[in-house]
Every structure is written in C-alpha cells, then in structure tokens.
Amino acid sequence: MDQASGLKQMLSNMVGRATPSSVVAGDHQASSLLAAAPAARRHCRAIAVAGGKGGVGKSTVAVNLGMSLSMAGRDVMLLDADMGLANVDVMLGLTPSRHIGHLLDGNCTLEELLLPAPRGLQVVPAGSGTRRLAQLDNGEHAAIIRAFDELARPPEFLLVDTAAGLSDNVTMFAAAASEVILVVCDEPASLTDAYGLTKVLSRDFGVRRVRMVANMVRNEGDARALHQKLARVSDRFLDVVIDFSGWVPHDERLRQAIRRQCAVVDLWPSSQSALAFKKMAGVVDKWAEPDRAGLDRIAFFGGRTVPADGVPR
Numbered sequence: 001m002d003q004a005s006g007l008k009q010m011l012s013n014m015v016g017r018a019t020p021s022s023v024v025a026g027d028h029q030a031s032s033l034l035a036a037a038p039a040a041r042r043h044c045r046a047i048a049v050a051g052g053k054g055g056v057g058k059s060t061v062a063v064n065l066g067m068s069l070s071m072a073g074r075d076v077m078l079l080d081a082d083m084g085l086a087n088v089d090v091m092l093g094l095t096p097s098r099h100i101g102h103l104l105d106g107n108c109t110l111e112e113l114l115l116p117a118p119r120g121l122q123v124v125p126a127g128s129g130t131r132r133l134a135q136l137d138n139g140e141h142a143a144i145i146r147a148f149d150e151l152a153r154p155p156e157f158l159l160v161d162t163a164a165g166l167s168d169n170v171t172m173f174a175a176a177a178s179e180v181i182l183v184v185c186d187e188p189a190s191l192t193d194a195y196g197l198t199k200v201l202s203r204d205f206g207v208r209r210v211r212m213v214a215n216m217v218r219n220e221g222d223a224r225a226l227h228q229k230l231a232r233v234s235d236r237f238l239d240v241v242i243d244f245s246g247w248v249p250h251d252e253r254l255r256q257a258i259r260r261q262c263a264v265v266d267l268w269p270s271s272q273s274a275l276a277f278k279k280m281a282g283v284v285d286k287w288a289e290p291d292r293a294g295l296d297r298i299a300f301f302g303g304r305t306v307p308a309d310g311v312p313r
C-alpha cells in the first residue's frame with residue numbers, strides 16, 4: 001500500500017468509528033430556497049476553501065461565495081473549520097450559542113447548530129478562544145465530516161472555511177471535500193504556502209486538482225499571471241492540476257462591509273468584489289461532478305444526491 005492509500009485507509013477507518021452519539025440524522029431545517037431547485041436530482045458537494053497562508057482572504061471568499069450561491073437559489077451551508085479561532089460568525093454579525101464542540105461532546109445535533117445567516121445561507125460555527133477545539137484529533141475531525149454525511153437532507157453546497165497552515169485540521173477537511181479552492185494573493189509567502197499545501201494534498205491525499213482564486217489583485221491580467229506562476233511550478237514538480245477559477249479585486253467596499261459585519265454581496269451587490277463573487281458562483285455552480293473514485297468513505301456527501309422532493313436516496 002502506498003503512502004496516500006495508507007492515509008486514506010486510516011482516515012476511512014476513523015470515519016467509521018468516530019461518530020459521537022449526538023451525530024445522528026435529524027430533521028433538516030426547511031429551506032425556502034428549495035422551491036427554486038430544479039426538478040432534477042441535486043448533487044451535494046463540499047468545497048474546501050484553503051490557502052495555506054493566513055490573511056489571504058479564505059473566510060472572505062468562503063462567506064461571499066457561499067452567499068452568492070445561496071442568492072442564486074442554491075441550498076448552501078458554510079462550516080467554519082478554523083476551529084478555536086472562528087471568525088465567520090463575527091464577519092456575519094451572528095451570535096452563536098453553541099459551536100462544533102457541543103456537537104462533539106454529544107450535547108447537540110448538527111441540525112441544532114445551524115445558524116441562519118442573511119440570504120438563506122446557513123452557518124455551522126466553530127468556537128472561538130477554545131483551546132480544546134484548536135487541538136482536535138483526527139478522530140474528531142472525522143466525526144465532524146461524518147456528521148455532515150449523515151444529514152437527512154444535505155445541502156447542495158457545503159463551503160468549508162479552513163484554517164491557515166498545514167495542520168491535520170486543514171488537510172483532513174480539504175481531503176474530504178470534493179473540491180479545493182486555493183485562495184492566493186500576490187505576495188511571495190502566499191504563493192509558497194499555497195504551493196506547500198497543494199504539495200501535501202497531492203502527495204499525501206491523492207488530490208489531483210485544485211481551483212485557484214486570486215484575491216486582492218488589480219485586474220484579471222494580474223490574477224492570471226499569479227495563476228501562471230503557481231501552475232508553472234506545480235506542473236513541473238507535482239502531479240496536480242491547478243485550474244484558474246476566478247479573481248476578486250482589492251475592494252475598499254469589501255473591507256467596509258467586513259467592518260459592518262456584513263457580506264459585501266449582501267450589503268453592496270453592485271460593488272466590484274460582489275460582482276466578482278457572483279461570477280465565481282456561476283462558474284462553481286457549473287463545475288462537473290467530481291470524480292470520487294478512490295475516496296471511499298472519507299467524504300462530505302460522496303456521491304449523495306437529493307431529489308427535488310427532498311427525500312435522500
């Protein structure tokens with residue numbers, strides 16, 4: 001067994017045995033957006049938003065992309081996976097009374113954790129200032145992943161806002177997701193950290209494709225140049241494709257929205273950054289179904305679909 005298969009097997013085993021008693025399927029809060037869902041079966045997919053470096057805009061992209069998909073009529077959850085240093089709830093002005101630690105301790109179900117955010121988005125908060133959450137072991141990460149996979153009615157999209165760095169906290173969630181968005185900005189440390197994360201995901205977890213989003217750039221030319229820099233090195237040394245999946249301009253409106261604890265796509269939908277997120281959501285919505293081969297049960301929703309009647313198969 002090679003290293004990647006060994007790790008996958010290990011994670012798979014953990015997923016199989018680590019579910020806390022509280023992590024059970026229950027009633028999913030009805031989403032009014034379902035009315036907008038097409039009659040066809042809806043696919044459920046998890047998208048990890050990562051980047052390696054701190055401060056590059058991972059949470060910003062996760063929140064605004066998630067809300068843009070929600071505004072387009074999709075059923076979207078956002079998991080704040082920056083355990084112990086959560087900030088999605090702060091960015092959106094939400095006041096959670098419970099967090100993922102309560103789920104792991106068996107004190108609530110995942111459904112009870114869901115916090116309604118504006119525009120139909122549902123947020124799963126991670127605790128802040130909680131050392132225990134910052135030190136979760138892989139069994140606990142696996143239990144969180146499994147809780148989503150056991151939802152009676154999974155969402156169409158789960159956005160997972162990951163932490164900075166290369167810890168298991170990041171790699172577990174990114175490896176379980178069907179897609180990884182790599183947020184990169186035009187700084188050497190952002191490029192090297194993004195490359196480092198891609199290397200670990202490809203070498204140790206068999207990830208074969210990541211999607212790069214350039215953030216805080218001046219224009220599309222700069223964004224594509226940034227992508228070229230990263231793709232050139234990874235083409236040479238790694239067995240992974242880095243797709244260009246969009247760019248977000250540096251936008252003072254976005255900063256102002258954050259200060260007001262709002263998503264810019266909600267507060268100023270005509271701003272440059274909001275338009276970029278809207279366009280990105282259109283691209284993400286059209287991504288082909290991920291190839292789940294070899295991912296076994298380490299899965300946020302692997303292969304699951306929900307038909308328009310809401311009854312999972």
Ligand SMILES: Nc1ncnc2c1ncn2[C@@H]1O[C@H](COP(=O)(O)OP(=O)(O)OP(=O)(O)O)[C@@H](O)[C@H]1O
Pocket residue numbers: 051053054055056057058059060061082087163164215216217248249250251252254255258273
């Ligand atoms: N497109 C943008 N235009 C202007 N400012 C931005 C943009 N994207 C992000 N920022 C600024 O960068 C800050 C950091 O963004 P964010 O918190 O999303 O980064 P992060 O990668 O999630 O950080 P961490 O790893 O520390 O959680 C934001 O508070 C915001 O002020």
